[in-house]
Amino acid sequence: MKMTPEYLKAQENMHAGIISSSGFLGSDSRLISDIISNDEELVQALGMNFTEITNRLKFFMEKALNGFGNPVTVDEVWEVFSEEARGVIPCPFEDGSFKKINIYVKKKGSKDSIVFSDLGIHLIEKHHFFQGRDAFFRLDPEKIKKILF
Amino acid sequence: MDILTFIVAPMVLSLLSGALAFIIVLVDSLVNNYPDFTIDINNGRKKLTAKGGSSLLVTLSSQGIFIPSACGGKASCGACKVKIESDVGVILPTELPYLSEEEKKDNIRLACQIKLKNNIRLSIPEDLLYVKQFDATVESITDLTYDIKQIKLKLLSPDSIDFKAGQYVQLIIPPYGQIPEKTQRAYSMSNTPSDNQHAELLIRLVPGGLLTTYVHKFMQVNEKVVFTGPFGDFFLRDTKAEMICVAGGSGMAPIKSIIYDMYEKKNFDRSIWYFFGAKSARDLFYLDELKELERLMPSFHFIPALSNPDPADNWKGETGLITNILDKYLKTVIKASSPKEAYLCGSPGMIDATVKVLNVNGIASEKIYYDKFA
Numbered sequence: 405m406k407m408t409p410e411y412l413k414a415q416e417n418m419h420a421g422i423i424s425s426s427g428f429l430g431s432d433s434r435l436i437s438d439i440i441s442n443d444e445e446l447v448q449a450l451g452m453n454f455t456e457i458t459n460r461l462k463f464f465m466e467k468a469l470n471g472f473g474n475p476v477t478v479d480e481v482w483e484v485f486s487e488e489a490r491g492v493i494p495c496p497f498e499d500g501s502f503k504k505i506n507i508y509v510k511k512k513g514s515k516d517s518i519v520f521s522d523l524g525i526h527l528i529e530k531h532h533f534f535q536g537r538d539a540f541f542r543l544d545p546e547k548i549k550k551i552l553f
Numbered sequence: 554m555d556i557l558t559f560i561v562a563p564m565v566l567s568l569l570s571g572a573l574a575f576i577i578v579l580v581d582s583l584v585n586n587y588p589d590f591t592i593d594i595n596n597g598r599k600k601l602t603a604k605g606g607s608s609l610l611v612t613l614s615s616q617g618i619f620i621p622s623a624c625g626g627k628a629s630c631g632a633c634k635v636k637i638e639s640d641v642g643v644i645l646p647t648e649l650p651y652l653s654e655e656e657k658k659d660n661i662r663l664a665c666q667i668k669l670k671n672n673i674r675l676s677i678p679e680d681l682l683y684v685k686q687f688d689a690t691v692e693s694i695t696d697l698t699y700d701i702k703q704i705k706l707k708l709l710s711p712d713s714i715d716f717k718a719g720q721y722v723q724l725i726i727p728p729y730g731q732i733p734e735k736t737q738r739a740y741s742m743s744n745t746p747s748d749n750q751h752a753e754l755l756i757r758l759v760p761g762g763l764l765t766t767y768v769h770k771f772m773q774v775n776e777k778v779v780f781t782g783p784f785g786d787f788f789l790r791d792t793k794a795e796m797i798c799v800a801g802g803s804g805m806a807p808i809k810s811i812i813y814d815m816y817e818k819k820n821f822d823r824s825i826w827y828f829f830g831a832k833s834a835r836d837l838f839y840l841d842e843l844k845e846l847e848r849l850m851p852s853f854h855f856i857p858a859l860s861n862p863d864p865a866d867n868w869k870g871e872t873g874l875i876t877n878i879l880d881k882y883l884k885t886v887i888k889a890s891s892p893k894e895a896y897l898c899g900s901p902g903m904i905d906a907t908v909k910v911l912n913v914n915g916i917a918s919e920k921i922y923y924d925k926f927a
Contacts, residue, residue: 425766469902486902488900488901491739492630500650504762506759541761
């Protein structure tokens with residue numbers, strides 16, 4: 405996949421300290437076009453699609469927000485809670501700003517857990533970007549399948 | 554061949570580069586050489602003269618007029634709204650996400666996105682003319698919980714601040730680590746106005762947060778910081794109504810300031826019901842202080858509630874979502890007949906749900922004041 409001017413600007417914005425303290429790339433030195441195409445292949449190989457992934461993330465976000473920061477049990481299987489902070493955070497692709505909402509999902513009775521943000525859902529839905537390797541908010545497609553479905 | 558490659562060609566390239574740089578500088582000075590312009594604020598209330606070319610937000614702050622901005626001018630917070638009374642061109646795409654249809658009709662714009670290219674007339678809340686920039690030193694940093702720190706700033710210049718209990722300041726931190734620019738964010742003051750030589754802030758660590766990461770991981774006692782303020786219209790209304798206060802987490806700050814201010818002023822005529830929600834005991838703080846205040850101030854009732862107490866907490870207090878506890882008290886404990894007003898500080902979700910509970914229990918929306926984390 406080609407690094408368009410939009411991707412070049414986004415990659416610049418994703419470095420630590422530009423939009424968030426830790427950035428969106430983690431230890432990943434790949435171009436975001438490569439990260440995106442690798443994850444697109446992975447999603448396909450896992451038999452999932454982007455719509456069902458983002459719908460699932462939105463489902464857990466809605467449940468968590470009902471708890472106003474307190475844990476909420478979902479279908480007796482998951483424990484979720486939300487964290488909100490003042491202000492908004494811009495998308496590194498410069499196509500919108502999102503409330504600072506983080507969602508924590510834990511599968512009850514296991515150590516498996518996942519954290520994602522409102523912006524993270526947008527990055528997957530609109531840009532197929534799950535974030536770089538080791539990034540704090542990276543949503544690994546395999547982990548999503550294992551924990552959220 | 555060698556002379557051409559190693560001497561003549563680089564010289565030609567250097568000359569061409571130099572000429573190009575000269576043309577760029579010349580064009581820039583001709584195109585962007587803005588003259589001085591006049592900024593008329595609040596219909597002649599204040600007039601400034603400033604060189605054009607910078608954003609209105611930056612120009613105003615350089616002249617001592619501080620418009621609230623949580624992002625420092627990156628068009629990512631939408632806080633720096635001003636009403637423009639003269640022509641400054643069309644609304645930019647970067648402004649659109651933050652402006653309602655009504656605001657667009659009223660010519661409300663983001664000060665950070667308007668470049669000063671003409672004389673300009675604008676309106677801002679009168680209070681903003683009194684906002685100042687303060688130099689301060691970090692006097693103490695205290696862990697209140699595992700993720701909330703109380704930082705106490707000692708004012709240096711000016712050496713005191715006049716504010717109303719409940720108002721906030723914009724803390725500005727320097728570049729650090731990989732963060733290349735200054736960062737500023739809004740925080741309510743938790744001290745009372747009588748302690749006007751300090752600003753006490755409660756700051757919760759936000760994962761990935763530029764400013765909160767600095768405060769929690771890098772800030773040191775005795776270091777110098779800068780802030781602007783005071784801002785905001787979240788303060789006690791001068792009525793006799795019974796007060797319902799609801800907060801969670803660092804939303805404690807403005808409510809604490811308001812209640813302690815009432816105590817200091819011996820304002821004991823109004824009943825105060827303060828509902829503070831937390832997950833478990835490790836998220837609670839100021840418990841002993843507020844229980845002591847309850848003893849000293851009979852009109853004050855403090856109701857902390859845990860939604861998910863750990864068995865080891867041995868919690869004997871209220872358990873459940875703070876909205877459910879509030880609803881229970883409004884229906885069974887607090888007299889329905891007395892006039893009431895509410896003061897809320899917390900996440901948008903908590904505030905929206907709390908407003909619903911208050912409305913259902915007969916407290917009108919216009920009597921509900923809040924400081925939303927949004």
